[in-house]
Amino acid sequence: MFTKILIANRGEIAVRIIRACREMGIETVVVYSEADAESLPVAMADERICIGGNSPKDSYLNMENIISAALVTKAQAIHPGYGFLSENPEFAKKCDENGIVFIGPPWDVIKLMGDKEKARELMSEIGVPIVPGSGVITSIEEAEAEADRIGYPVMIKASAGGGGKGIRVVFKKEELAESIRVASEEARSGFGNADVFMEKYLVGVRHIEVQVLADKFGNIVCLGERDCSLQRNKQKVIEETPSPFLSDELRERLMETAKKAMKFSYYENAGTVEFLVDKEGNFYFIEMNTRLQVEHPITEELTGIDIVKWQIRIACEMKLNFTQEDVQFKGHVIECRINARSTGTLNFIHIPGGKGVRCDTAMISGMEVVPYYDSMLGKLIARSLTREETVRKMESALCEMIIDGVETNQESQIDLIRSQLFYSGMYDTRSLEDR
Numbered sequence: 001m002f003t004k005i006l007i008a009n010r011g012e013i014a015v016r017i018i019r020a021c022r023e024m025g026i027e028t029v030v031v032y033s034e035a036d037a038e039s040l041p042v043a044m045a046d047e048r049i050c051i052g053g054n055s056p057k058d059s060y061l062n063m064e065n066i067i068s069a070a071l072v073t074k075a076q077a078i079h080p081g082y083g084f085l086s087e088n089p090e091f092a093k094k095c096d097e098n099g100i101v102f103i104g105p106p107w108d109v110i111k112l113m114g115d116k117e118k119a120r121e122l123m124s125e126i127g128v129p130i131v132p133g134s135g136v137i138t139s140i141e142e143a144e145a146e147a148d149r150i151g152y153p154v155m156i157k158a159s160a161g162g163g164g165k166g167i168r169v170v171f172k173k174e175e176l177a178e179s180i181r182v183a184s185e186e187a188r189s190g191f192g193n194a195d196v197f198m199e200k201y202l203v204g205v206r207h208i209e210v211q212v213l214a215d216k217f218g219n220i221v222c223l224g225e226r227d228c229s230l231q232r233n234k235q236k237v238i239e240e241t242p243s244p245f246l247s248d249e250l251r252e253r254l255m256e257t258a259k260k261a262m263k264f265s266y267y268e269n270a271g272t273v274e275f276l277v278d279k280e281g282n283f284y285f286i287e288m289n290t291r292l293q294v295e296h297p298i299t300e301e302l303t304g305i306d307i308v309k310w311q312i313r314i315a316c317e318m319k320l321n322f323t324q325e326d327v328q329f330k331g332h333v334i335e336c337r338i339n340a341r342s343t344g345t346l347n348f349i350h351i352p353g354g355k356g357v358r359c360d361t362a363m364i365s366g367m368e369v370v371p372y373y374d375s376m377l378g379k380l381i382a383r384s385l386t387r388e389e390t391v392r393k394m395e396s397a398l399c400e401m402i403i404d405g406v407e408t409n410q411e412s413q414i415d416l417i418r419s420q421l422f423y424s425g426m427y428d429t430r431s432l433e434d435r
């Protein structure tokens with residue numbers, strides 16, 4: 001096993017990874033920006049190295065400085081967490097070239113799946129259903145013909161996008177040319193790649209993602225799904241597992257399909273396959289995420305399997321020591337993301353507890369909430385045997401939580417968890433649009 005791992009991330013996910021390392025007897029090095037000097041992960045890690053200024057490109061995106069930090073501290077592996085360099089194939093390759101293990105899939109798999117259009121083509125070839133759509137758009141005439149064939153409304157997506165970045169909906173032909181131009185320009189400036197493609201815009205669908213673990217020996221197990229349909233401004237708000245919408249039969253088929261997607265892409269480590277599922281139970285692949293996801297704890301709580309520890313073991317060439325039959329889904333788990341809506345100093349915080357309540361956060365009293373990074377302060381996770389009881393537990397935990405000093409989405413999460421919409425379980429991807 002590795003004896004020392006460098007964590008190339010910050011905030012709650014850095015804390016999450018440090019905890020896994022500690023339990024495994026692995027020493028930790030954390031890299032940090034000037035603004036994070038007093039942060040919880042920096043205090044928790046065995047070693048810390050300041051790698052630059054507060055702008056992500058000067059620190060958490062600075063590949064050279066991070067690789068140097070790993071070499072200097074003799075860390076054998078780097079865990080990238082999510083965001084930042086976690087899905088950057090160039091970074092994973094640089095790790096390889098420097099003899100450092102990148103804790104994630106091989107760089108060429110990251111690269112392939114990072115091209116959302118190529119990923120669609122691969123899935124289509126191996127018989128995984130995809131949303132009806134086009135290849136990369138090469139002219140406005142082609143786009144108009146393709147959109148007529150697909151049928152409006154269509155969604156324009158950036159090949160280099162993903163996670164809702166760089167997507168636009170087009171309702172009629174008159175808007176198409178301009179939207180393609182704008183989307184392509186946004187893709188060029190945002191991702192350095194102007195390629196866009198189209199998909200039929202599906203409405204009344206659910207956004208379901210399937211968690212998979214694959215070792216280096218061809219063993220693949222699926223840890224079930226997460227329902228991520230509740231999103232506001234392309235940000236997930238609440239996730240739950242199991243999805244209140246899926247039948248056991250449909251879940252089984254999604255899991256088999258996700259495993260097939262992993263197998264034919266020579267996947268290794270933890271990965272997530274995203275699907276849209278319509279009311280008739282048809283499902284369509286939309287993209288694959290080659291990183292640990294923010295919402296991974298709900299799967300851990302449902303299955304009892306520590307995904308971060310398995311990422312580390314798999315990267316260290318260990319075999320999965322359990323099979324699909326060993327994976328059991330027990331009860332129901334919900335996660336609420338806690339976001340800051342202002343900056344400021346956390347004068348006082350109280351993190352809720354009790355049976356079945358988990359809070360993954362790097363919040364500590366006195367901490368400064370800075371504007372340079374993602375606004376997520378933490379994740380509140382509730383687990384119980386039934387969905388009803390889990391909803392009640394989450395409501396109670398949300399009400400118990402105290403965050404003094406910055407504005408947060410706490411009240412809005414309380415409203416949502418108490419709503420008929422959530423209670424019914426019958427929400428879809430459009431439920432939170434302009435609410």
Ligand code: MV4
Nearest residue numbers: 131155162163164199200201202207229231429
């Ligand atoms: C879609 C879609 C409908 N049709 N693609 C959003 C995140 C990204 N990974 C994919 N997403 C979607 N892709 C097609 N062809 C619906 C979503 C979607 C969504 C869209 C608008 C508002 C909220 C949403 C929540 C989940 C998924």
